[in-house]
Structure formats: structure tokens, C-alpha cells
């Protein structure tokens with residue numbers, strides 16, 4: 124291995140004046156949650172993080188977007204706004220529409236008037252509605 128790629132010995136790093144990870148965390152204020160691998164500077168607090176997660180954004184209802192069973196080739200599963208949530212139950216959701224049932228998934232075979240593949244073309248909207 125070329126000498127330049129050798130990892131610096133720990134002793135050399137300390138002598139050079141750099142702080143190693145445990146020394147950085149020792150120097151952070153007590154009110155900053157400490158966790159290995161994270162940077163305390165500019166980070167939000169844990170209550171702010173929890174508040175963000177609890178704030179479910181408003182979304183349109185079924186009637187407002189005319190959500191319905193698809194008859195043509197346009198379907199939710201091909202839409203720019205459709206995605207599958209991770210986790211065990213693999214729910215499918217939409218960025219702009221929320222079904223009325225609390226844990227109801229967006230049906231991949233349904234569609235609404237705001238279907239779009241690329242957020243530029245809206246084939247199910249009339250020109251005057253754009």
C-alpha cells in the first residue's frame with residue numbers, strides 16, 4: 124500500500140492538535156443531545172423533531188381531486204405523486220390526496236384529475252383548469 128494511503132496513527136492525530144470524536148462530544152453544551160456520528164451545531168432539538176413528525180400536512184379529499192377507479196392508462200401507480208412507504212405494511216400514499224380511512228392506502232389502480240407523470244403534463248385536466 125502506498126505510504127500516503129496509510130491511516131494516520133492515533134498518536135499522530137492527537138499531537139497535530141485535531142480533536143478526536145470523543146473529545147468533540149465532551150466539549151458540547153449539556154443541553155445538546157449527544158449521539159455518535161451526529162453534528163450538534165445547528166441541529167434541531169428533539170422536541171422540534173417530534174413536533175414535525177406529529178404535524179400531518181393537509182391533503183385533498185377524494186371529492187376534491189375526483190379520485191376514482193381508473194378507466195384508461197393513467198393510474199396512481201404511474202403518477203409522480205404516488206409512492207410506497209417503507210416499513211412492514213408497505214402502504215401506498217399520495218403527496219396531495221389522503222383517503223378518508225386513517226390507514227387506507229391509495230389504490231394503485233385508481234386515478235384522480237391531477238394525475239401527472241412528470242408534474243408538467245396533466246392529461247386529465249381541461250386546459251381551462253390549469
Ligand code: SF4
Nearest residue numbers: 199202205217235238
Ligand atoms: S393520480 Fe391523483 S390520487 Fe393518484 S397518485 Fe396521482 S395525484 Fe395522487
